[in-house]
Amino acid sequence: MGTTETVAKWIVDTPYEDIPPEAYEQAKKSILDYLGTTILGTTTEVGRQIIDFTQDQGGNPQARVIATDIRTSSAAAAFANGSIGHADDFDDLGGVGGHPATVLTPTTLAVAEQMGLSGREVLAAWAIGYEIGTRLSSNLHPDRDWHPTAIFGTMASAVAASKLMGLDVEQTRMALGIAGSEAAGLRRNFGTMTKPFHPGNAARSGVVAAKLASTGFTADPDIIEGRQGYADNFGGVKCNIPAISQTLGDYYYLASQGTRIKPWPCCGGNHQMLTGLLDLIQHYEINPDNVESIEHVGPDAPCTGALLRNEVNQGLEGKFCLRYNISAAIIDRKIDLSTFTDxxxxxxxxxxxxxxxxxxxNPDVELRREHIADGNRDARLKVQMRDGTLHDVELGTAYHLTGDEVLDKFRVNAGNVFGQERLGEPIQLVEGLADLDDIGTLMDAVTTGG
Structure with missing residues (x-):
C-alpha cells in the first residue's frame, strides 16, 4: 500500500474517539485565537478588500464570513475567512507549514456550516487535517522558497473537508490528488496583501478538491509519492516519504507538540529576537540615542526565508523585516499593531x-556541511552602547501565550469589532465545542447577520 492510500485510509477510518484529548485542547486554543484574529482582520485594508471582493462575487448562501453579514458558497467563505484571519499575521504558529488555524478553521467551519455538522465533527476533521498537513511539512523539507502554509495547508484543508464530507478512501485519494495541483504560494509575496491570500486560497482549494472528488472528479491516486507528484515537486534533499505514514495513529503531532499563540502581530521569525530584546529592555534603560549599533547573529543568511525584507516602506513589509522589528522595539519599547501601520x-x-x-x-553554521547547516538554531543579539557597554544576549525559546493570556488576546482582538458583552459566548462555545450539535450556533456568535 502506497503512502497516499495509507494516508487516505487512515483519514477515513479514524473516529473522534481515537484522537487524544490533548489534541482537541490544542485545536480549541487555536480555533479561539483564530476567531479573534479574524474578527480583528476585518478592520484592516486586507480584510476590507477581501470582504468587498466576496460581496461582489456573490454565491449560494451556504456559509458565512466571520464578523460580517455575508452568506456565500462554502468555498468562498473558506477563502474569505482564511485570508482575513491572516491579515495581521497574528494567528497561531505550529504544524501544517506554520499557520494551521487560518487554513483548517475556515475549511472546517465552512463545510460544517453548509452540511449542518457538529462541533465534534469539526474537531475531528481539524485534528486529522493537522496531522496529515504536519506530517507532510515535517518530512518533505522543501528547499525552495515556497510558502509552507500555502503548499501544506492546501493538502490539510483537503483532508479536513474530505473527512467532514464522509468521502471514502478512493474519493479521498482523488481529493488529495486535486489539492496537489492546487498547492501554491511564493515567499516573495511576504510583506504584501498576497501573503494572507495564501492561507485563504489553501482553504478554498481544499474545499474545492473535496467537493469535486465527491462527484467523481479524478486525479492521480498516488499524488504524494508518485513520480512527478507532490513530493517530487515540493520535497527537498532531505525528503523522507516513508516517514509521512510511519507511526500514523500512534503519534499525534498536535497532541505532542501543540500549537503556539503569538504575542506579537508579525512573522514568527521575529519572535525569538523579540523575546530576548524586550526582556533586555525591561531590565536595562536602553535609550535609543545611546545605542551605537546592534548586531543580530543568527543561523540563516540575512534576509532569506520568511524574514526576507531588508528595507521597509509599508507596515506589512515591517512584519517580515528583522531590522525593522529590532529598531521599533528599541525606540517604542514595545511591539503591537501600531508598529506595523504605514x-x-x-x-x-x-x-x-x-x-x-x-x-x-552564525559562523558555526557557515562551517557546517550543507546537508546539516540548518541544525544549529543558536542566535545572539549584541547591543553596543556608546559608553562602551555591550549587552550580549543569548536568544532562546520564543515566548508564546498560554492559559488566560490566550483568552485575553481574544477579548482584545474581538473587542475591536464586537462589544465586550458579546465576547463571552464564543469563548464558551469553543470550550464546549465537542458538545455543540450544530456549528451554525458558533457562527451565529461570530457574525453580524441573522
Missing amino acids: ERASQADVQEFMERVRLSK
Whole structure:
C-alpha cells in the first residue's frame, strides 16, 4: 500500500474517539485565537478588500464570513475567512507549514456550516487535517522558497473537508490528488496583501478538491509519492516519504507538540529576537540615542526565508523585516499593531535607527556541511552602547501565550469589532465545542447577520 492510500485510509477510518484529548485542547486554543484574529482582520485594508471582493462575487448562501453579514458558497467563505484571519499575521504558529488555524478553521467551519455538522465533527476533521498537513511539512523539507502554509495547508484543508464530507478512501485519494495541483504560494509575496491570500486560497482549494472528488472528479491516486507528484515537486534533499505514514495513529503531532499563540502581530521569525530584546529592555534603560549599533547573529543568511525584507516602506513589509522589528522595539519599547501601520513604518526615527542594525550569519553554521547547516538554531543579539557597554544576549525559546493570556488576546482582538458583552459566548462555545450539535450556533456568535 502506497503512502497516499495509507494516508487516505487512515483519514477515513479514524473516529473522534481515537484522537487524544490533548489534541482537541490544542485545536480549541487555536480555533479561539483564530476567531479573534479574524474578527480583528476585518478592520484592516486586507480584510476590507477581501470582504468587498466576496460581496461582489456573490454565491449560494451556504456559509458565512466571520464578523460580517455575508452568506456565500462554502468555498468562498473558506477563502474569505482564511485570508482575513491572516491579515495581521497574528494567528497561531505550529504544524501544517506554520499557520494551521487560518487554513483548517475556515475549511472546517465552512463545510460544517453548509452540511449542518457538529462541533465534534469539526474537531475531528481539524485534528486529522493537522496531522496529515504536519506530517507532510515535517518530512518533505522543501528547499525552495515556497510558502509552507500555502503548499501544506492546501493538502490539510483537503483532508479536513474530505473527512467532514464522509468521502471514502478512493474519493479521498482523488481529493488529495486535486489539492496537489492546487498547492501554491511564493515567499516573495511576504510583506504584501498576497501573503494572507495564501492561507485563504489553501482553504478554498481544499474545499474545492473535496467537493469535486465527491462527484467523481479524478486525479492521480498516488499524488504524494508518485513520480512527478507532490513530493517530487515540493520535497527537498532531505525528503523522507516513508516517514509521512510511519507511526500514523500512534503519534499525534498536535497532541505532542501543540500549537503556539503569538504575542506579537508579525512573522514568527521575529519572535525569538523579540523575546530576548524586550526582556533586555525591561531590565536595562536602553535609550535609543545611546545605542551605537546592534548586531543580530543568527543561523540563516540575512534576509532569506520568511524574514526576507531588508528595507521597509509599508507596515506589512515591517512584519517580515528583522531590522525593522529590532529598531521599533528599541525606540517604542514595545511591539503591537501600531508598529506595523504605514504611518509608523515611514517615520524618520525608525528608518534612521535601522541603519545601526546589522544582521550576520552564525559562523558555526557557515562551517557546517550543507546537508546539516540548518541544525544549529543558536542566535545572539549584541547591543553596543556608546559608553562602551555591550549587552550580549543569548536568544532562546520564543515566548508564546498560554492559559488566560490566550483568552485575553481574544477579548482584545474581538473587542475591536464586537462589544465586550458579546465576547463571552464564543469563548464558551469553543470550550464546549465537542458538545455543540450544530456549528451554525458558533457562527451565529461570530457574525453580524441573522
